[in-house]
Amino acid sequence: KSIKASAPATVANVSCGFDIFGFAVEAPADEVIVTLTDKPGVTITKIIGDDGRLPLEASKNTCGVAVLEFLKAVNSKYGAEIILYKNLPLGSGMGSSAASSAAALVAINELHGNPLTREQLLPFAMESERIACGSAHADNVAPSLLGGFVLIRGYAPLDVATIPTPANLFCTLVHPHLELKTEDSRRVLKPTIPIKDAITQWGNIAGMVVGLMKPDYGLIQRSLNDVVAEPIRSVLIPGFYTIKEEAIKAGALGCGISGSGPTIFALSTERTIAQTVGEAMQKQFDLLQLKSDVFVSKI
Numbered sequence: 001k002s003i004k005a006s007a008p009a010t011v012a013n014v015s016c017g018f019d020i021f022g023f024a025v026e027a028p029a030d031e032v033i034v035t036l037t038d039k040p041g042v043t044i045t046k047i048i049g050d051d052g053r054l055p056l057e058a059s060k061n062t063c064g065v066a067v068l069e070f071l072k073a074v075n076s077k078y079g080a081e082i083i084l085y086k087n088l089p090l091g092s093g094m095g096s097s098a099a100s101s102a103a104a105l106v107a108i109n110e111l112h113g114n115p116l117t118r119e120q121l122l123p124f125a126m127e128s129e130r131i132a133c134g135s136a137h138a139d140n141v142a143p144s145l146l147g148g149f150v151l152i153r154g155y156a157p158l159d160v161a162t163i164p165t166p167a168n169l170f171c172t173l174v175h176p177h178l179e180l181k182t183e184d185s186r187r188v189l190k191p192t193i194p195i196k197d198a199i200t201q202w203g204n205i206a207g208m209v210v211g212l213m214k215p216d217y218g219l220i221q222r223s224l225n226d227v228v229a230e231p232i233r234s235v236l237i238p239g240f241y242t243i244k245e246e247a248i249k250a251g252a253l254g255c256g257i258s259g260s261g262p263t264i265f266a267l268s269t270e271r272t273i274a275q276t277v278g279e280a281m282q283k284q285f286d287l288l289q290l291k292s293d294v295f296v297s298k299i
């Protein structure tokens with residue numbers, strides 16, 4: 001028995017919500033075909049689209065780890081074979097590792113008759129994030145598994161909530177052909193935050209939630225700021241502040257680093273604006289002679 005499943009790219013942090021906000025986009029998405037086997041254990045038979053860079057060994061591969069954890073948790077007598085179609089770029093800040101494990105978990109759960117809810121699958125996907133980058137954050141895996149805009153209210157115990165979003169909210173993703181390792185972009189962050197910055201940040205986090213729920217685009221716009229990670233991580237992304245300025249000039253509500261970067265995201269109220277914003281952002285990367293891809297999605 002085989003099942004094909006896919007899981008989308010995600011934007012983690014959404015500027016102010018480091019490790020606690022994330023939303024899913026429409027595309028790109030990773031795809032898997034998972035086959036149940038009588039032989040226990042997990043085999044990754046093939047990975048297509050990674051240029052041979054991802055490990056085939058299940059215990060070192062994010063989708064392999066997630067499926068191994070699942071099989072252990074449900075006491076399965078089966079094993080699994082996985083074919084992974086890696087459509088998301090590696091080290092992009094678009095939740096690449098999370099999408100592979102989310103897709104694999106949906107498939108293996110389905111193959112067992114869905115004993116677990118999507119939320120109950122989260123810890124397995126988080127475990128695979130730990131393998132990928134040393135930290136079990138949920139702000140990519142949660143939206144990739146659950147869809148929509150997700151708040152991770154707490155980690156111990158895990159407490160997630162989906163935030164309703166306005167009918168018209170569009171995301172532009174511009175992915176420069178550069179790679180950043182999440183592990184490295186986490187290491188550069190400071191371990192403490194001055195109280196003044198903490199006040200700014202939690203004001204913006206609350207503002208974002210209210211802005212999305214009302215909806216109030218002005219409030220979303222004012223809340224799309226980050227005084228914790230962006231000032232440090234932006235140094236790793238060529239032209240970041242110029243690109244951000246151009247995105248806002250082209251009509252975006254705001255713009256920031258997608259996850260740990262180098263992909264940059266912008267939010268807009270219309271699809272056509274989101275497209276124009278993408279062109280304006282890409283033009284800046286062109287000027288820096290950096291190739292980039294643009295994706296526009298409804299949130």
Ligand code: HSE
Pocket residue numbers: 012013018019020093094095137139140182185186258259260261
């Ligand atoms: N919240 C994580 C980080 C997301 O910013 O490190 C990684 O994509």
